[in-house]
Amino acid sequence: MMMILGIPAPLLFGQLLLGVVNGAFYALMSLGLAIIFGMLNIVNFAHGALFMLGAFTAWGLLNYAGIGYWWALLLAPLIVGAFGVLLERLFISKLYKLDHLYGLLLTFGLALILEGLVRNYYGSSGLPYRIPSQLQGAQNLGFMIMPNYRGWVVLAAIVMCVITWLVIEKTSIGAKLRAATENAPLVQSFGINVPLMITLTYGAGVALAAFAGVLAAPIYSVNPNMGANFIIVVFAVVVIGGMGSILGSIVTGFGLGIVEGLTRVFYPEGSATVIFVVMVIVLLARPAGLFGRAH
Amino acid sequence: MRLSRRSLLGSAAGLGAAAALTVPARAQQPAIKVGVLTDMSGPYQDLAGPGSIAATQLVASEFMAANPGARVEIVSADHQNKADIAAGTARQWFDRDGVDVIIDLSNSAVALAVSGIGREKNKAVIATGAATSDISGRACNANTVHWVYDTYMLAKSTGGAMVKAGGDSWFFLTADYAFGHALERDVSDFVRNAGGRIVGSVKTPFPGTTDFSSFLIQAQASRAKVLGLANAGTDTINCIKQAKEFGVSNSMKVAGLLVFLSDVHALGLDVCQGLILSESFYWDQNDRTRAFSSRYSPRMQGKRPSMVQAGNYACVLHYLKAAKEMGYAQAKADGAATIAMMKKLPADDDCFGAGIIREDGRKIHPSYLYEVKKPSESKGAYDYYKTLASTPAEEAFRPLSAGVCSLVKT
Numbered sequence: 001m002m003m004i005l006g007i008p009a010p011l012l013f014g015q016l017l018l019g020v021v022n023g024a025f026y027a028l029m030s031l032g033l034a035i036i037f038g039m040l041n042i043v044n045f046a047h048g049a050l051f052m053l054g055a056f057t058a059w060g061l062l063n064y065a066g067i068g069y070w071w072a073l074l075l076a077p078l079i080v081g082a083f084g085v086l087l088e089r090l091f092i093s094k095l096y097k098l099d100h101l102y103g104l105l106l107t108f109g110l111a112l113i114l115e116g117l118v119r120n121y122y123g124s125s126g127l128p129y130r131i132p133s134q135l136q137g138a139q140n141l142g143f144m145i146m147p148n149y150r151g152w153v154v155l156a157a158i159v160m161c162v163i164t165w166l167v168i169e170k171t172s173i174g175a176k177l178r179a180a181t182e183n184a185p186l187v188q189s190f191g192i193n194v195p196l197m198i199t200l201t202y203g204a205g206v207a208l209a210a211f212a213g214v215l216a217a218p219i220y221s222v223n224p225n226m227g228a229n230f231i232i233v234v235f236a237v238v239v240i241g242g243m244g245s246i247l248g249s250i251v252t253g254f255g256l257g258i259v260e261g262l263t264r265v266f267y268p269e270g271s272a273t274v275i276f277v278v279m280v281i282v283l284l285a286r287p288a289g290l291f292g293r294a295h
Numbered sequence: 296m297r298l299s300r301r302s303l304l305g306s307a308a309g310l311g312a313a314a315a316l317t318v319p320a321r322a323q324q325p326a327i328k329v330g331v332l333t334d335m336s337g338p339y340q341d342l343a344g345p346g347s348i349a350a351t352q353l354v355a356s357e358f359m360a361a362n363p364g365a366r367v368e369i370v371s372a373d374h375q376n377k378a379d380i381a382a383g384t385a386r387q388w389f390d391r392d393g394v395d396v397i398i399d400l401s402n403s404a405v406a407l408a409v410s411g412i413g414r415e416k417n418k419a420v421i422a423t424g425a426a427t428s429d430i431s432g433r434a435c436n437a438n439t440v441h442w443v444y445d446t447y448m449l450a451k452s453t454g455g456a457m458v459k460a461g462g463d464s465w466f467f468l469t470a471d472y473a474f475g476h477a478l479e480r481d482v483s484d485f486v487r488n489a490g491g492r493i494v495g496s497v498k499t500p501f502p503g504t505t506d507f508s509s510f511l512i513q514a515q516a517s518r519a520k521v522l523g524l525a526n527a528g529t530d531t532i533n534c535i536k537q538a539k540e541f542g543v544s545n546s547m548k549v550a551g552l553l554v555f556l557s558d559v560h561a562l563g564l565d566v567c568q569g570l571i572l573s574e575s576f577y578w579d580q581n582d583r584t585r586a587f588s589s590r591y592s593p594r595m596q597g598k599r600p601s602m603v604q605a606g607n608y609a610c611v612l613h614y615l616k617a618a619k620e621m622g623y624a625q626a627k628a629d630g631a632a633t634i635a636m637m638k639k640l641p642a643d644d645d646c647f648g649a650g651i652i653r654e655d656g657r658k659i660h661p662s663y664l665y666e667v668k669k670p671s672e673s674k675g676a677y678d679y680y681k682t683l684a685s686t687p688a689e690e691a692f693r694p695l696s697a698g699v700c701s702l703v704k705t
Binding site: 008010011014015018019021022116119120123124125126127128130131138144145147149150219220221223225226229230232233261264265268269270271272273 | 336337338339340341342344471497498499500503504505506508509510512513516528529532533536537540541542557558560561562563565566
């Protein structure tokens with residue numbers, strides 16, 4: 001058997017592939033965070049809770065309304081996104097003129113409330129959600145068994161990342177949005193409704209989190225804390241990529257998934273820490289992040 | 296005192312029931328006050344939590360109906376899985392609120408902290424939800440009883456039996472903290488003693504690991520026959536789910552070293568089928584456990600009790616019998632004497648059958664090895680286990696001679 005650095009090659013390839021799968025979640029989550037931070041200047045600590053709400057909405061659609069996975073993939077982001085719009089209008093919009101810290105505290109509080117409410121009604125051990133029948137089964141790649149569903153997750157995440165990037169960088173809506181972040185009063189003077197645009201942007205960022213939540217539902221247990229486990233890592237990804245950088249969060253998300261996967265082979269105990277070690281190094285060398293622009 | 300809204304409502308309901316069932320004709324006995332200190336908001340909420348309070352309310356109302364004149368009151372609080380918060384609540388309950396016995400303690404650190412306070416204040420403490428065998432080992436004391444299960448019992452039942460069934464090479468996924476290490480160590484001993492070998496293990500970061508697929512692939516590459524999951528709660532749930540997804544459960548037998556009925560319920564049978572686990576109580580074990588469950592379920596929206604919840608019913612029943620035997624006022628005055636009386640009286644209840652409490656405080660009863668049914672074998676919700684083997688009470692737990700409890704005179 002071929003060996004690379006004392007590890008059997010098939011095992012290493014398997015871990016690389018799994019790293020890409022996990023990276024897909026990191027990319028999707030940090031993309032939403034980056035959009036919200038880049039456009040609204042809000043550090044959205046509720047992102048993990050909204051990811052969890054996406055998974056619970058998918059579960060609820062199935063169990064209360066009989067609506068399956070594919071429709072949930074469309075409906076859950078819309079429902080949770082609408083909820084995000086409500087949050088933005090009621091609470092977050094009051095904080096734009098204040099320091100970052102207030103937004104952080106508000107969204108952190110919102111996350112605790114949302115998680116507490118869900119825990120109160122559904123308990124803490126989680127709810128089962130099945131992999132849709134079309135995506136059950138697995139491919140034997142020779143060096144490992146690759147479940148079909150994991151492949152779909154990577155595909156869906158990449159497509160979603162590309163669409164988001166195209167909308168922001170190549171369409172006129174994206175151009176206006178970027179202009180509004182640079183100089184809101186000027187853009188408003190052209191007759192563009194900036195507050196509405198900001199609200200919808202927050203809704204879109206939240207919808208991305210909910211989309212990731214639906215993708216995660218069949219893999220992880222649908223439980224109230226599923227987002228809390230994710231959010232800290234995802235924040236590290238955003239910081240490493242450069243706060244607010246769209247491309248940065250996508251590339252870093254996949255990259256760190258791979259780094260984490262490799263750590264799991266060579267030093268498993270360190271796999272929860274490695275991302276933060278990378279973060280420290282990146283912040284020391286490039287304080288604005290890998291893709292960030294220093295102001 | 297930290298009380299959640301639900302636990303307040305729960306205790307209020309319990310007090311209401313207590314008041315309604317008290318028969319005023321007899322002479323008023325002093326009320327026995329039971330404190331249920333449980334996890335109302337964390338990972339063990341479903342295996343203990345509100346169900347633990349419901350089981351305690353059930354036994355209180357049954358005991359008062361059978362013994363006119365007896366009075367039992369229940370209070371409850373959330374220990375939040377924090378030993379310092381649990382210790383604060385326990386002190387307040389003992390010092391100010393007149394609580395006589397604290398039960399549940401579904402977290403080893405919490406149980407060890409409260410056990411020490413019970414000793415200090417000469418009250419009674421009964422751990423039903425805690426895993427560490429130290430409660431009846433080096434940390435034992437004359438005021439504490441350990442009911443239901445412990446790490447030794449789980450290791451012996453699951454570890455020993457799997458080797459006998461041909462699972463002679465093991466790979467562990469171990470939660471990287473004290474509980475996981477202890478469980479892996481105990482199971483490894485049994486596997487080696489039974490002639491098996493340990494092929495490898497990975498320590499998975501705790502908390503914060505949600506994706507176990509990398510570790511599962513490593514386990515699979517080891518070609519071991521058994522995958523031992525030395526973790527608990529959502530870690531175990533995620534491991535089992537992902538082992539199924541990556542086909543690991545086709546090539547290896549998965550042994551959950553600490554799995555509760557509520558975990559299986561959360562996962563569903565299509566994911567859990569074939570899983571091997573040990574418990575000391577399953578609601579569908581025999582006529583008596585079924586009878587208990589049918590009294591419990593209506594109080595919990597049809598949910599079936601976990602072994603911890605059943606343990607709270609059984610231990611409070613035995614405590615109340617001991618208190619009745621020695622006189623309620625005497626039981627309230629001297630916790631150690633009440634525990635001594637509990638050790639003297641033979642225990643018998645619907646959940647665990649006949650058993651005794653040893654001098655080190657360990658309640659002994661049989662343990663069972665179960666396999667989770669296939670969806671086609673199950674007749675409906677909560678019909679989950681089939682019994683593979685049972686270990687008699689005398690052999691299920693660590694022998695008195697092997698422990699290091701100071702109460703045991705050698």
